[in-house]
Amino acid sequence: MALFLYRLGKFSYRRRWLVISLWLAVLVAVGGSAAAFHGTMSNNFQIPGTETQQMADKLKKELPNASGGSATIVFEARDGQFSQAGKDAVSAALTKLKTLPDVQGTVDPFATQAQLDKAAADLADGEHQAAAGQARLDQAAAELAAGKAQLEAAEQQMTAAGMPAAAIEAQLGQQKAALTEGQAKLDAGTKELEGGAAKLAAGKRQLEASQGMRFVSEDGKAAIAQVQFKTSINGLTPEARQQVQDIARETSSAGVTALASKDITEDITELFGISEILGIAIAALVLIVMLGTLIAAGLPLLMAVVGVAVGVGATFALSGAVDMSSISPMLALMLGLAVGIDYSLFIVNRHRNQLLTGMDPEESVALATGTSGNAVMFAGLTVIIALAALVVPGLPFLAVMGLSAAATVAVAVVVALTLTPAVLSLVGRKLISKRAWAKAERHNAAPGHETEDRAREEHRSSHGWGGLVTRHPVMALLAGVALLGILALPASQLRLALPDGGSEPVESQAFKAYDVTGRSFGAGMTGPIVVVGDFPAGLTEEEARAKQFDVADILRGVDNVTAAVPVALSEDRRTAVFQVIPKDGPASASTVQVVSELRARNAEIRDTTGVGIGLTGQTAGNVDVSTKLGDALPPYLAIVVGLSLILLLLVFRSIVVPLLATGGFLLSLAAAFGAVVAVYQWGWLGTVFGVENPGAVLSFLPIILIGVLFGLAMDYQVFITSGMRESFMHGESAKHAVRSGFSHASAVVTAAAIIMVSVFAGFIFSHLNMVRPLGFAMAFGVLVDAFVVRMTIVPAVMYLLGGKAWWLPRWLDRILPDVDVEGAKLRKDAPAAVSPAGAEPEEVGAR
Numbered sequence: 001m002a003l004f005l006y007r008l009g010k011f012s013y014r015r016r017w018l019v020i021s022l023w024l025a026v027l028v029a030v031g032g033s034a035a036a037f038h039g040t041m042s043n044n045f046q047i048p049g050t051e052t053q054q055m056a057d058k059l060k061k062e063l064p065n066a067s068g069g070s071a072t073i074v075f076e077a078r079d080g081q082f083s084q085a086g087k088d089a090v091s092a093a094l095t096k097l098k099t100l101p102d103v104q105g106t107v108d109p110f111a112t113q114a115q116l117d118k119a120a121a122d123l124a125d126g127e128h129q130a131a132a133g134q135a136r137l138d139q140a141a142a143e144l145a146a147g148k149a150q151l152e153a154a155e156q157q158m159t160a161a162g163m164p165a166a167a168i169e170a171q172l173g174q175q176k177a178a179l180t181e182g183q184a185k186l187d188a189g190t191k192e193l194e195g196g197a198a199k200l201a202a203g204k205r206q207l208e209a210s211q212g213m214r215f216v217s218e219d220g221k222a223a224i225a226q227v228q229f230k231t232s233i234n235g236l237t238p239e240a241r242q243q244v245q246d247i248a249r250e251t252s253s254a255g256v257t258a259l260a261s262k263d264i265t266e267d268i269t270e271l272f273g274i275s276e277i278l279g280i281a282i283a284a285l286v287l288i289v290m291l292g293t294l295i296a297a298g299l300p301l302l303m304a305v306v307g308v309a310v311g312v313g314a315t316f317a318l319s320g321a322v323d324m325s326s327i328s329p330m331l332a333l334m335l336g337l338a339v340g341i342d343y344s345l346f347i348v349n350r351h352r353n354q355l356l357t358g359m360d361p362e363e364s365v366a367l368a369t370g371t372s373g374n375a376v377m378f379a380g381l382t383v384i385i386a387l388a389a390l391v392v393p394g395l396p397f398l399a400v401m402g403l404s405a406a407a408t409v410a411v412a413v414v415v416a417l418t419l420t421p422a423v424l425s426l427v428g429r430k431l432i433s434k435r436a437w438a439k440a441e442r443h444n445a446a447p448g449h450e451t452e453d454r455a456r457e458e459h460r461s462s463h464g465w466g467g468l469v470t471r472h473p474v475m476a477l478l479a480g481v482a483l484l485g486i487l488a489l490p491a492s493q494l495r496l497a498l499p500d501g502g503s504e505p506v507e508s509q510a511f512k513a514y515d516v517t518g519r520s521f522g523a524g525m526t527g528p529i530v531v532v533g534d535f536p537a538g539l540t541e542e543e544a545r546a547k548q549f550d551v552a553d554i555l556r557g558v559d560n561v562t563a564a565v566p567v568a569l570s571e572d573r574r575t576a577v578f579q580v581i582p583k584d585g586p587a588s589a590s591t592v593q594v595v596s597e598l599r600a601r602n603a604e605i606r607d608t609t610g611v612g613i614g615l616t617g618q619t620a621g622n623v624d625v626s627t628k629l630g631d632a633l634p635p636y637l638a639i640v641v642g643l644s645l646i647l648l649l650l651v652f653r654s655i656v657v658p659l660l661a662t663g664g665f666l667l668s669l670a671a672a673f674g675a676v677v678a679v680y681q682w683g684w685l686g687t688v689f690g691v692e693n694p695g696a697v698l699s700f701l702p703i704i705l706i707g708v709l710f711g712l713a714m715d716y717q718v719f720i721t722s723g724m725r726e727s728f729m730h731g732e733s734a735k736h737a738v739r740s741g742f743s744h745a746s747a748v749v750t751a752a753a754i755i756m757v758s759v760f761a762g763f764i765f766s767h768l769n770m771v772r773p774l775g776f777a778m779a780f781g782v783l784v785d786a787f788v789v790r791m792t793i794v795p796a797v798m799y800l801l802g803g804k805a806w807w808l809p810r811w812l813d814r815i816l817p818d819v820d821v822e823g824a825k826l827r828k829d830a831p832a833a834v835s836p837a838g839a840e841p842e843e844v845g846a847r
Contacts, residue, residue, distance in 0.1 A: 013361075033314070037321070053621075058614075091110060113223075219520075265510045300344040303415050346372045349748045387711065473796040522583065527618065529581075535574050562583050644662070720741070739795075
């Protein structure tokens with residue numbers, strides 16, 4: 001492989017204009033495709049085959065008017081309670097919203113609350129009238145009974161006196177007719193009262209079902225309106241979202257503040273913000289400090305931009321054909337920038353050091369591509385394997401996310417191996433400053449400089465951080481493990497959920513809407529649960545309504561449920577929709593339990609009423625996604641670790657090194673999880689990282705972090721350990737190879753880690769709130785993995801093991817292919833090409 005990459009580097013150097021032209025053609029093609037075929041990004045995290053999706057599909061088929069997404073707008077009176085002008089303005093805005101092509105309908109909070117209040121008053125009045133009517137009927141019944149008794153007594157007296165029957169009938173017939181008419185009136189009144197009582201009972205059940213649910217707050221300061229859309233919320237265009245907000249804000253002139261929920265305000269159209277640019281600026285500064293010239297520093301940045309443009313551009317081009325979440329291009333962007341800079345940096349730095357030793361530029365580029373490029377390729381493969389394995393859990397949005405990021409990393413690798421050598425041939429000597437050239441030429445011309453270089457190299461390898469760690473390996477190992485163990489402690493409290501309005505920045509409209517809704521109506525109104533009922537066939541309208549109330553009564557009996565209201569019934573009375581309002585917000589642990597308990601009640605409801613139920617809607621869907629992701633973690637981790645262990649076994653031809661690499665990764669991962677819990681769930685250092693309202697951690701953060709951090713951790717493992725193996729393979733003792741290999745790689749790995757941390761840290765303050773914890777987790781994970789695991793624990797363990805670190809059974813050594821990651825074949829072909837580790841005495845610091 002090293003020989004192939006050597007030839008590829010030489011080809012790219014000689015045919016620079018061909019290579020550059022091909023990449024320009026790719027850029028133009030991808031850019032044109034992205035412009036022509038891009039679709040709308042969404043944050044649709046539904047999983048096909050789940051109950052949530054099945055019920056959503058059922059609604060779309062049988063109750064299309066109720067199948068679209070819904071969102072809320074909360075209106076708040078700025079000066080105490082709503083004035084009539086404020087109420088009219090809200091009603092007018094909601095009426096105007098109905099005219100939008102994407103809006104199915106709206107619920108006017110004032111009209112709805114008035115109906116609820118009137119229903120309560122009407123029920124009380126009806127009960128009063130029913131009681132009065134019953135009293136009148138009772139009195140009439142008593143009078144009728146008394147009249148019948150008198151008539152019977154009179155008839156008995158007349159019969160006893162011997163009067164003929166005709167005379168008796170003639171004398172009492174009028175009274176009998178009056179009593180018969182009175183009985184008929186009494187029966188009619190009783191029947192009417194029974195009918196009224198049935199209506200009162202139904203009204204009472206309806207009122208009980210909606211009890212605890214309000215649309216205008218009790219203090220009269222806030223009102224919440226529901227907007228029903230024709231499509232899912234995720235299918236709304238940015239223009240449609242903005243139209244809804246603009247119309248709602250028209251109430252401002254009447255002293256009303258309109259606050260749309262997160263579903264409406266979420267803006268996922270922009271990828272870059274100020275913080276992301278700042279992260280790249282820090283990376284550029286690190287490159288300038290390390291490489292010494294703007295041209296040298298700009299080259300890795302340029303390569304990263306090309307790789308990201310192709311990778312993310314292709315992702316956008318596919319967004320029109322594939323349902324893609326907004327975080328997919330963001331993840332591709334983060335990784336593309338970070339690895340794109342690092343991979344080109346390794347080749348550029350190797351080439352620069354070789355030039356300073358007097359090597360021919362063409363040979364230097366080819367050799368750098370064959371050696372450092374070989375490490376880049378295998379490091380990139382580990383990242384690609386980890387990301388591509390995201391298809392294994394079977395979650396469509398996660399598979400798209402992983403494949404788009406993996407493809408972007410693959411592009412970054414190809415750019416580093418082809419375009420970087422081509423551009424280096426154009427740059428020529430300008431890669432290095434005149435001062436550094438002059439210093440190198442004086443040094444190379446000095447007699448005996450090779451001996452001096454070796455002495456300086458020996459001194460540097462036995463001093464500095466690598467020397468300190470290898471002088472006290474046991475202490476370094478224990479301190480590193482203890483530090484990561486302490487950082488990992490909070491990870492045991494990790495709680496997962498998808499973000500709601502409560503996780504947004506405090507100053508955002510989404511958070512304000514969430515806060516006002518929670519204070520005025522209860523947090524559960526921010527995330528209602530939709531329950532779909534499957535009714536038996538052949539029910540009358542009254543029977544179906546009765547079953548609705550029966551089901552609602554059982555749903556309302558679940559702990560932490562505030563209200564359960566029947567909201568829709570299909571024309572054939574086979575499908576009913578209920579809205580369940582939990583006590584707490586959609587991301588709370590109690591709401592997760594409510595969802596579980598509602599599903600557990602299905603058997604009871606079916607046995608009692610003959611109705612089967614299923615859950616759907618955003619809240620239930622989010623719970624399903626979080627559960628599915630949690631279940632997918634163990635097999636995903638096993639697959640990624642297993643495949644990468646095989647790859648590392650091929651690269652290093654050692655049993656210990658892959659196991660050490662994986663063990664170190666697990667420590668870094670646990671520490672990263674612990675830090676995320678402490679900051680984003682507990683709120684530690686919240687003011688520093690902008691965590692104003694801590695809560696549950698993003699549910700797909702762990703699985704993405706596992707994939708990304710494992711790949712990046714193996715990057716640094718490859719670059720650090722390949723230097724050690726290179727020295728070991730060239731005859732140094734195992735322990736000395738640890739020091740010299742670390743010394744050769746430490747400067748560039750340190751710079752690469754700082755660059756990657758800077759790029760990821762730029763996303764900690766992203767305008768997309770769900771990206772923030774992901775940026776933090778990656779930045780922190782890379783920080784501890786690079787500096788604590790790869791640059792402290794790994795050299796300490798390797799030094800303690802000595803030659804045992806490179807042990808491999810003979811039978812396995814015979815069957816494993818030789819991938820030659822250290823470029824030994826190149827050195828046989830060009831023994832004088834360069835000193836064993838790329839000769840980096842004082843030249844790295846030369847300017």
